Amino acid sequence: MHVTAEQIKRLAKLAKLGFDDDRLAELAKEMESIIAFADEIKTALDGFETQEGSDMTARAEADKIACAEAEGEESDGQGGFPISGVPPVQYDLLRDDVAGESLSAEEVTSNSAQTENGYFKVRRVVR
Numbered sequence: 001m002h003v004t005a006e007q008i009k010r011l012a013k014l015a016k017l018g019f020d021d022d023r024l025a026e027l028a029k030e031m032e033s034i035i036a037f038a039d040e041i042k043t044a045l046d047g048f049e050t051q052e053g054s055d056m057t058a059r060a061e062a063d064k065i066a067c068a069e070a071e072g073e074e075s076d077g078q079g080g081f082p083i084s085g086v087p088p089v090q091y092d093l094l095r096d097d098v099a100g101e102s103l104s105a106e107e108v109t110s111n112s113a114q115t116e117n118g119y120f121k122v123r124r125v126v127r
Contacts, residue, residue: 001039003031 005024008031012019019027105118114121 001032001035003028003035 005021005028008019008024008027012024012027109115109118109120112120
């Protein structure tokens with residue numbers, strides 16, 4: 001995918017960042033290489049997912065069967081399991097809901113572009 005300096009300039013404006021023209025061109029090249037690398041990873045992973053009988057597919061199926069059998073379900077013989085409803089939530093895995101230290105309103109709004117009476121001030125979006 002070709003990335004232009006104009007696209008980087010637009011992204012920088014949205015992020016409220018400022019770059020000179022030379023840096024914009026460098027960032028465009030860097031972004032192209034990042035996108036190309038992500039495409040390579042996606043292509044490699046697509047190959048793993050589509051190979052029937054691959055080691056990854058076999059492991060995923062074995063994990064699915066082991067989990068279902070651990071919950072007392074029996075296979076239908078075709079690798080599928082009956083749906084018996086929503087699985088129970090294991091509440092013991094959640095942390096306690098305890099209030100901790102928090103920041104003051106002044107600390108929270110100190111980096112905001114606009115504040116009013118201790119609140120963030122933003123553009124009106126509803127007419």
